[in-house]
Amino acid sequence: MIDTGDTAWVLVSAALVLLMTPALGYFYAGFVRRKSALSTIMQSFITVGVVSVIWVLWGYTLAFGPDRGGVIGSLEWFGLRGVGVEPNPDYAATIPHQAFMIFQMMFAIITPALITGAFAERVKFSTLMVFNVIWVTVVYIPVAHWVWAPGGWLRGLGALDFAGGTVVHINAGFAALAAALVFRKRLGLGQVAMEPHNVTYIVLGAALLWFGWFGFNAGSALASGALATSAFVNTHVATAMAAVTWMTLSWIQTGKASVIGAAAGAVAGLVAITPASGFVQPMGALLIGLGAGIICFLALQFRARIWKIDDSLDVWAVHGMGGLWGALATGLLATVAINSAGVDGLFYGNAAQFGVQALASVVVMAYTFILSFIIFKALDMTMGLTVKSSEEETGLDLSQHGEPAYTMEQRS
Amino acid sequence: MFEIISTVVFLGMVITWIVIEPLCDRKSTANKTGGTRTAS
Numbered sequence: 001m002i003d004t005g006d007t008a009w010v011l012v013s014a015a016l017v018l019l020m021t022p023a024l025g026y027f028y029a030g031f032v033r034r035k036s037a038l039s040t041i042m043q044s045f046i047t048v049g050v051v052s053v054i055w056v057l058w059g060y061t062l063a064f065g066p067d068r069g070g071v072i073g074s075l076e077w078f079g080l081r082g083v084g085v086e087p088n089p090d091y092a093a094t095i096p097h098q099a100f101m102i103f104q105m106m107f108a109i110i111t112p113a114l115i116t117g118a119f120a121e122r123v124k125f126s127t128l129m130v131f132n133v134i135w136v137t138v139v140y141i142p143v144a145h146w147v148w149a150p151g152g153w154l155r156g157l158g159a160l161d162f163a164g165g166t167v168v169h170i171n172a173g174f175a176a177l178a179a180a181l182v183f184r185k186r187l188g189l190g191q192v193a194m195e196p197h198n199v200t201y202i203v204l205g206a207a208l209l210w211f212g213w214f215g216f217n218a219g220s221a222l223a224s225g226a227l228a229t230s231a232f233v234n235t236h237v238a239t240a241m242a243a244v245t246w247m248t249l250s251w252i253q254t255g256k257a258s259v260i261g262a263a264a265g266a267v268a269g270l271v272a273i274t275p276a277s278g279f280v281q282p283m284g285a286l287l288i289g290l291g292a293g294i295i296c297f298l299a300l301q302f303r304a305r306i307w308k309i310d311d312s313l314d315v316w317a318v319h320g321m322g323g324l325w326g327a328l329a330t331g332l333l334a335t336v337a338i339n340s341a342g343v344d345g346l347f348y349g350n351a352a353q354f355g356v357q358a359l360a361s362v363v364v365m366a367y368t369f370i371l372s373f374i375i376f377k378a379l380d381m382t383m384g385l386t387v388k389s390s391e392e393e394t395g396l397d398l399s400q401h402g403e404p405a406y407t408m409e410q411r412s
Numbered sequence: 413m414f415e416i417i418s419t420v421v422f423l424g425m426v427i428t429w430i431v432i433e434p435l436c437d438r439k440s441t442a443n444k445t446g447g448t449r450t451a452s
Contacts, residue, residue, distance in 0.1 A: 079415025
């Protein structure tokens with residue numbers, strides 16, 4: 001039976017999660033040079049369109065349709081046939097099935113958008129569009145089915161992922177790692193300054209992501225009640241702690257309290273609490289935020305100083321490693337005192353759950369990395385991944401879209 | 413039926429994304445004044 005409060009909350013949450021994708025566009029755009037700012041926003045914005053169409057045609061049915069062997073859904077709900085306003089008790093008994101479908105669509109949208117940070121300022125737009133279609137179909141949809149659909153094999157093993165630590169963040173983070181290994185580096189990297197062109201965009205984007213993430217996590221309760229409240233509180237606590245932690249580390253490192261560090265830390269905290277948000281207590285969330293700030297900060301230092309791959313906006317460090325930490329921390333800190341539908345973690349006497357979380361993480365890391373690597377290689381050999389050198393020097397705004405981000409005369 | 417038509421139309425757009433750059437490049441090579449893109 002439909003509950004109006006639950007339905008209202010899930011629909012508002014879907015809108016909140018939708019907002020996160022253009023927010024991500026602003027967050028990423030702040031980091032790049034001004035000549036590619038608009039294209040960076042576009043790479044997120046158009047993903048809303050592309051993935052929404054995929055989702056209603058074949059995405060939702062393959063991800064959440066009736067199970068086929070634990071690995072994929074059937075085509076029974078192709079074109080949303082049979083996905084109406086009556087609740088589907090397999091997913092949420094008190095909201096229309098279409099409310100669940102549109103909420104899940106927003107997760108499918110933001111995941112490929114996250115990957116775009118790995119090849120900022122050099123990707124060929126046409127190739128990116130085709131990549132979005134292939135990657136969502138071949139990588140995102142199966143992983144979502146494995147983890148979230150009834151009959152999905154990782155769900156069957158008992159893997160916990162409240163709002164997408166594995167499905168969204170490990171998935172995007174390790175696809176980004178594959179991208180960074182296949183794409184050539186930005187021209188002049190390490191020789192010319194590539195400072196963020198607008199740090200206020202970075203803070204604006206991070207703030208809107210923080211706001212939208214309440215829908216991402218608390219909305220994943222699929223009802224407006226105690227569990228949504230726990231997820232909401234945990235989301236905020238972990239994010240706050242991670243922002244403070246990263247800022248402090250950057251302050252120690254450079255002698256200045258970095259604004260970018262605070263913003264990046266907040267995003268790392270949001271990522272890490274995602275899988276755990278509906279399973280842990282607030283003090284657990286605080287620990288997860290602390291860990292996220294430290295682990296993602298160190299991963300970024302390792303990537304930039306030792307590994308020296310051009311994961312331009314550190315998608316692997318923040319989403320890959322932050323998602324991994326969150327998934328593992330769920331296996332440590334989960335408690336049935338918060339969510340009776342979950343299980344206890346290692347710190348509450350159930351060591352096996354940590355092993356299940358580790359297994360699910362490794363499976364998703366390996367699958368997304370290998371498949372994404374193959375997709376990028378295939379696109380490189382056919383369409384080409386990067387723009388011409390002259391186009392990169394011009395900037396993606398003009399070379400790919402024929403429109404500059406800024407046209408007003410600079411006076412100060 | 414609508415689902416099939418919509419899928420065909422959408423996949424048609426995907427094919428357009430794949431072929432549009434080579435076609436534009438060929439056109440701009442043949443006629444350097446053609447096209448509106450700044451860098452091509």
